Amino acid sequence: MAGADTGHLHLVIVTPAGSVTKTEVTELQAPGVLGEFGVLPGHIPFLSAIGAGVLTYVEAGKPRVLAVGPGYVEIGVGEAVVVLTESSATPEEIDLEAARQEEAAATGELARLSPVDQAAEYAHMSSVQAWARARREAVERHRAGAAH
8 A cells, every 4th residue: 555654644634614734644533423433554445424523633743633523534545534524623723711601502502402393403503512512622632632
């Protein structure tokens, strides 16, 4: 497999606003819709949906953290990893207190909404809650040294 002997993955992260990063990493953890999964060099190619959550990767020996929205991760041949996500934010871009308040407000709204009778509102508020949680967790993981 081309690039397999380098011990690196070629990571590209893209949002609708454009490219977020293009870098070499030694590992990646992503928030799959069925749970978090890891990728190391030499991984088999696959495509996975991701939910709002925390994407972590190791770049030049340093852990990096990024809050991401829903999207997809493609692990391709030649150690290529492409993350297509609706949104992203670095811990430095996130207002932790605002994310906490948004998460609490969304949790309160979800408690009063019916997932059956108010399906559209419920789905929207679930999305708001997930994005707020992703941002909060990204800051918390960053402060803890990207530990899981």
